[in-house]
Amino acid sequence: MSKTDQDAAIRVRQKTSDRVLVAAGFPVLGAGAGFLLKLLAHWASTWPWIPWKGPVDLIAKAPEPAATIGSLVLGALAGVAVVVLAERGYVTVTIERDRITTDRGDSTQSAPRAAVSGVFADRKRLVVLGAQGEELIAEYKNEGADLPSIERLAEAFRTHGYPWLPDGDPYQDTYRRWVADMPGLPPGGNVLFKARAEALKKSEEKEIGELRRELARLGLVVHDTGGRQWWRETGAPASP
Template sequence: MTDKGTAITVRQRTTDRVLVAAGFPVLGAAAGYLLKLLAHRAVSWPWIPWRGPVELLDRAPEPAATVGSLLVGALVGGVIVLMAEHGYVTVTVESDRITTARGGSSRSAPRAAVSGVFADRKRLVVLGEQGEELIAEYRSEGADLPPVDRLAEGFRAHGYPWLPDGDPYREAYRRWVEDMPGLPAGGDALLKARAAALKKDDEKDAAELRGELARLGVVVDDRDGRQWWRDTRPPGRA
């Protein structure tokens, strides 16, 4: 049994992280080499975009051209690894607190405020007493979540109310359309701005706007490229 006073840290499996860290530089190097070979063939084509850079790459002396293409490809793969590391979510479960950390930032919620926790492949959510999201980590906003089975084990070990069936409020969401009634003041404008951010694949802006909506009492879910929302304000404030 787990000691209730012992913090449990849940993160991505080490094997998965090693595969990413080792695999992408190798794949990048292979892609760089293939690009060099393609440049040698492409110079004979009657029309190609960026002919100048392609000819420059084709004329580069050997072995410098091959070594350079391998190094550049590996560096690109290394950048992808760093981006992946930035997105990994680490969850620390304690008897009195839940903390998630990602990319140098963290979020925390006290045990007394938690009414339930659920996770699926696209999100990890810690719910409050009014159904608000005390903590929300979304894959669509750059979060790379630990395996759901390991999360469930960690939360259950400390007695948190784990919700195996997922979001208990899924039927409470309404699809957002511009100027619809029922939203708090400023909510429609924030959802418009977030729709624009999603269209531009601006994960950071979309996440910040989600936070602004949460402060108004609005929880957002993205489904099939559309925004769905629900109201978490107490009845007297709605």
């Protein structure tokens, strides 16, 4: 490998073909769902009693071709909304000789190479570890992150000589399951875990991520399995 190859920045994100498929497919599926909803409303309006009879009758009695056109347009717009949300979740990883950066929506994370002790990824997360086990960069699926292919990430990090960890999280065996009011946590830790447990139940992606970062400031790393929170301590709290 030439020095030029090693110095060139590598950007990894979802394949263009996959993004195009999502961008084209969801509006079409949405339009189809809208048309199907119109047909179901016509059918349901013949029933002697149904919940929400007013809205159903309104849809069923709408004049044609406005009803069909409207159902198609509204369904397609719903599909476009899904595409916009998907685009905001795509994670772009930029790997340079001296720095790693991830971008997702309006969020950016960055870490200098000198601070990196290892990098790993699985279907649920991409993590860049520091020397004391802290997460310098963390992109989690349950926080809305849509990660690129693990194979492409591994190749890109290895190209620049970063310590890629093919076996995953080296601290996997040190995690403890959190239970309410458990001892051994820093002050405020249990409160944050309780709030995060509620956020997990409600699938509040933004809140889940913010509370994870609050726990990181206490020197705690948390990940989730089966809806339960597992944690470990680091050698030093993460930087704000």
